[in-house]
Amino acid sequence: MTQTYYTEDHEWIRVDGDTATVGITDYAQEQLGDLVFVELPEAGRSVKKGDTAVTVESVKAASDVYAPADGEILEANSALSSEPALINSSATGDGWLWKMKLSDKGQLEGLMDEAAYKNHIG
Amino acid sequence: MTDVGLKRLPLEDLHQAAGARFGGFAGWSMPLTYPAGVMKEHLHTREHAGLFDISHMRLIEVSGPGAAALLSHACPLAAEEIVERQSKYTFLLTETAGISDDLIVTRLGPTRFMVVANAGNAEKDAAHLREFAAGLDAKVEPLERVFLAIQGPEAWAALSRAGIETGELTFMTGFEPKPGWFMSRSGYTGEDGFEIGLPEADAREFVAKLLEDDRVMWVGLAARDSLRLEAGLCLHGQDISEETDPVSAGLLWAIPKRLRSEGTFVGAEALHKEIALGAPEKRVGLKPEGRQPVRAGAVLTDEHGQAVGRVTSGGFGPSVGHPVAIGYVSTPLAAAATRVFADVRGSKIALDIHPLPFAPHRYRKG
Numbered sequence: 179m180t181q182t183y184y185t186e187d188h189e190w191i192r193v194d195g196d197t198a199t200v201g202i203t204d205y206a207q208e209q210l211g212d213l214v215f216v217e218l219p220e221a222g223r224s225v226k227k228g229d230t231a232v233t234v235e236s237v238k239a240a241s242d243v244y245a246p247a248d249g250e251i252l253e254a255n256s257a258l259s260s261e262p263a264l265i266n267s268s269a270t271g272d273g274w275l276w277k278m279k280l281s282d283k284g285q286l287e288g289l290m291d292e293a294a295y296k297n298h299i300g
Numbered sequence: 301m302t303d304v305g306l307k308r309l310p311l312e313d314l315h316q317a318a319g320a321r322f323g324g325f326a327g328w329s330m331p332l333t334y335p336a337g338v339m340k341e342h343l344h345t346r347e348h349a350g351l352f353d354i355s356h357m358r359l360i361e362v363s364g365p366g367a368a369a370l371l372s373h374a375c376p377l378a379a380e381e382i383v384e385r386q387s388k389y390t391f392l393l394t395e396t397a398g399i400s401d402d403l404i405v406t407r408l409g410p411t412r413f414m415v416v417a418n419a420g421n422a423e424k425d426a427a428h429l430r431e432f433a434a435g436l437d438a439k440v441e442p443l444e445r446v447f448l449a450i451q452g453p454e455a456w457a458a459l460s461r462a463g464i465e466t467g468e469l470t471f472m473t474g475f476e477p478k479p480g481w482f483m484s485r486s487g488y489t490g491e492d493g494f495e496i497g498l499p500e501a502d503a504r505e506f507v508a509k510l511l512e513d514d515r516v517m518w519v520g521l522a523a524r525d526s527l528r529l530e531a532g533l534c535l536h537g538q539d540i541s542e543e544t545d546p547v548s549a550g551l552l553w554a555i556p557k558r559l560r561s562e563g564t565f566v567g568a569e570a571l572h573k574e575i576a577l578g579a580p581e582k583r584v585g586l587k588p589e590g591r592q593p594v595r596a597g598a599v600l601t602d603e604h605g606q607a608v609g610r611v612t613s614g615g616f617g618p619s620v621g622h623p624v625a626i627g628y629v630s631t632p633l634a635a636a637a638t639r640v641f642a643d644v645r646g647s648k649i650a651l652d653i654h655p656l657p658f659a660p661h662r663y664r665k666g
Contacts, residue, residue: 185439208322211522214340214616214623215592217645233645235593237338238522262591266337 184295201274218254307405308447326420328356341523342618349452350519358422366436393567398542446503451493470666490531532656548579586625587654593623598642
């Protein structure tokens, strides 16, 4: 049973038990434009909520993607190394960024559900 | 979209209707991208024709018996030798030969010239030119025009379909095809193309006609930047500024030979000295290894970690398929075309000094 949450920084986090998959929302990829490079995290790295986990680069600029919760990186989406545009074509599917093991599921409480996020982006 | 304090383009409503995403640039609210996105807009320009609204740039008419003398004093330019319809790339220099703006000057007639100035500098430029105008019997008049660029291999054909024949124009020439219009064969993409200044009412009709053509699409400022970067063209405020001079920027070709050692234009003394002594650093193209862009502001080091230069523009080149950058490195390194390095968020990235342009120029030189 998975549940998806959203952050104010336009990330989605799909939670299944104590693991989660993280990506940026379709709205975020639209704002960033065509992506040309993704700097992915190493598996095994510990992150704190708010740490920069990934940097995505568009033609024009670099933008940070923050960890939405504490935990350990399990895997990064290596397909993005050769095809960063997967984030543009499928932000919530094949364009996922990393999987992580959550260390404090309580942190999810403050995040938005889909309806609240839709309201957030207006 | 409603940033307070930003100037709005006269055709802003057309860009809104086309779904543009806006951002601030040089004090103007500008269309950055349209729904096609920077990548498609860039590639479309190289293959077909991109339409750019560059009304943030300013056309300044300089006229009167002293017009040529004024320009020859304000710029390192032999304005009296420019023949009618010919355009020249030139500069306004500071007394220390810093580049306070880069301009294109076109001779329209015996006593009339058109100057194209950069958005952020236009007011300062007009004021600067006016300082010399009074004593020289010349008039400096910034014009209220919509300014469009149409760039790409099919630009001429699209113009022809829209009723504007371009056969007589070759690269870096310009004229007035209709009252209130100014058109030159030039641009900022490395492609064949045109820049057209015209009254707003004419512009609305003209744009509608151009966009009926499948070969033409709106292209935003983001792709304008990636196109000019691949073409190795300088952006004032980044690659050239009052802190750099034409010698270090590698732009001496724009200054007539005679004026490189004599002449009394503003900045002449400092420029002549810089030419005689040689510049300590040179502008170069830089090709980062791998796919990660190295952006403006990155410090360049040699293999020992010693600072040897800086990146002034950097991004990704959609046509060449790799990151591209422009920067300055110390003159000996520039000559040796060695490898330099940049630190990007903790990763050491190698950059090869690369000849400019990255994408070949395809101008129609006649």
